[in-house]
Amino acid sequence: MADTKAAEMKVKVVTEPSLMTGAVPTHDWWDVEAIFKPGNYCYPAKKSIAEYHGKNLPGLFGEPRDWDIESDDWALPENWKEIIINGIKERLDKFRSLKIFMDCCVRCGACADKCHFFLGTGDPKNMPVLRAELFRSVYRNDFTTAGKILGQIAGARPMTFKVLKEWFMYFYQCTECRRCSVFCPYGIDTAEVTMMGRELLHLVGVNTNWILEPAANSNRTGNHLGLQPHTFKENAEFLLDDIEEATGVKLNNLTFNRKGAEVLFIIPSADVFADPGIFTFMGYIMLFEHIGLDYTISTYSSEGGNFGLFTNNQLMKKLNGKMYAEAKRLGVKWILGGECGHMWRVVHQYMNTMNGPADFLEIPKSPITGTVFENAAATRMVHISEFTADLIHQGKLKIDKNRNDNRIVTFHDSCNTSRGMGLLEEPRYIINSVCNNFYEMPENTIREKTFCCGSGTGLNTGEIMDLRMRAGLPRANAVKYVAERHGVNMLANVCAIDRATLLALNQYWNPEVQVCGISELVGNALIMEGEKERETDLRGEPLPGMEG
């Protein structure tokens, strides 16, 4: 893979001729071919992985095979065009959103410079409007009167291999972040278009391994990482030692698959696996110890995230189904969810519809404060930030804010929790309650206008590192702004993918800024019962005043 050094990239993004830097494309967009070369595409799924999904959900993942993206023979089924066109028809009948978004765009261009992929690459087809036109042109050709009669004048074109290649390239240069949808006068959501596009690509077996393999793992072992039950448990328990080292307190509240617990707690699995998610995990369980919450973690449903969301609605449903199935089996009262972005898109906007009703659960009620979470009355799953903000507001936590004084914090709103849920103030309330130094990034880059980390929807794979660093540039640039002005050295967030991808992004663009989950900051500030004099934070770094 061809990774460009940051210094070189810094110059390239400003000087390279692109629509962002002022160069005007010389060819009409439909005459520009998608050319795959190492570094600009994700590797296709291994045959065995495609087979696995095909067996579980027949017909949805095409013909398993080995194929080469750079070749002009993708070993597609003979009737692949028919499969795609029939697939479009089926989806038009199933999703009103698709019909509306195909018919209503006026190409006003308001979305054009809102996409992080466009801002970082200047590639015209990364303007949301053109990304959707890749799909719309085919829709017009086969499903509209004007397109059938007028053809290209009406912006119609038939489905060809060339179009398929464009679809694969640009539906995997979209992270379904929905930022364009905020600015669109009709709310046209490119995420919907990309989702449909990816569903269709899967029908003819065009896929990426970095999405399908974690999804297969999640189905079988319970989590994307493929951690088997005993390994998952060991990983989590290992972190108890780290907590003890930092605080002197040995927690014994960590249980797995325990029936009769009040709350089932589901996290993105990366939180027990990789730095810096593990510090977030420590924060979660320290909080639960602090308040004496009766909770358990499941190894069977050990993944909050859902890579099915990045494939098709059926696999999303199948993977998500474990949450309710396990809550029912364990007989818990309600579910609490950790810090994860796309997990919350699925939980908030899809779960109850797909796998509900959750009538075997109770309406979530905090056993510590008595607060009833009416906003989760049907789905019966509460976000850890909602839960924690309530605890803080009711004065149930003993907090020493000064312990986070070495952190000058800014907050990155995850796309999914901000634009697919509206979780904006809860994390900020928590940060302000446990930290003394908090600075917002510029207004156009936060809350509902937040920029994607650049690697969501299963794009956080090493083989497209350059693309990821470009797509993440708008986010990194806003971080840089507060780093330079206020000395920000910690980028907090509520998303496991962010914790992985922003780390890489900052190492590239802003090496001085670290990344953390909100609950890590909570864990640092919590005054635990029986704790020793705290000298280090959860990372083992000296607390302010303890550097000597």
Add this chain to the structure above:
Amino acid sequence: MRVLKAFIAVVALVLVALVVAQVPGGQSLLGIVLPYLAFAIFLGGFIYKVVYWAKSPVPFRIPTTCGQENSLPFIKQNKLDCPTTKGQVVGRMLLEVLLFRSLFRNTRASIHDGPTLAYGSNKWLWLFALLFHYSFLVIILRHMRLFTDPIAGFVPMLEFADGFLEVGATTIYQSSFILLAAVTFLFLRRVVRPYLRYISLPADYFPLLLIFGIGLSGILMRHVFRVDIVSVKELTMGLVTFSPSIEGQIGAIFFVHIFLVCVLLAYFPFSKLMHLGGVFMSPTRNMANNSRMVRHENPWNDPNIKPHSYASYEDEFRQFMVDADLPVEKQPEPATAEPEAEEAAPTEEPKA
């Protein structure tokens, strides 16, 4: 090239109208037959399209939330940008439809050395889009003078408000000129801004040029080539009372005007102009963000899609689970149980 195609199309339409208006029976065709036909196509096509959209369900509740959700009592919900009730959704939709709320957010991004990305305020599109739509609306309402007898009460009031400038005996209506100015702006930005030129199709230039032609022919008819307004009114009243006839000499410019209007009406349902109907039906805007409060039903939800069962999970990992002191439903037996239908995923090393 794309703009040229649209331009040629509109010029051709004007010429067609001018020629047909001279042909015997041509005026009846342009003034009577085509208006009925165009209106029927417009109405039928519009309804057909809305019904076509409505036939597809909205399987998931997918509002784009643009503000704080309704969660804890001490955190203030943004009721208009993140509505949870029907009333709040109506509020959000009113802002969207009447004031173009989303377009108001528009910014313009630029990249500079550093690299540094900057986002400047950019409200021109919002402003001219508003001017365009409202002046168009005012003009349509003013035209009700031609279709009501006695004239509907709001028309003179509207005309008074719209026409404070008087030139000679003819009132100048600002809305006509604002419409032309706004259309010109919307057209020029498509031609001048490189990325807009790049995304624009003939179908984007055509309606703008067509509407420009309608506006211009209207102004010419009013201020330059005066037409016989009495005959026009007789014709238009005849159209609404289904007894149309063309008396006297109306003037060719009128037939250009009415022909272009007919083309616009007939073109409407097959084009992007249907955003007029679509804006009301967009699921990211017209749904409440209450999916965790109230269950949303998906009519095609497939109950046969079930998660990989706990039983098969435990069957695969039972021994490991027992060894790791994890509770199990069934104790391991000496003979291994039959694995379930679903196959195990190929074992792969986990990756970070």
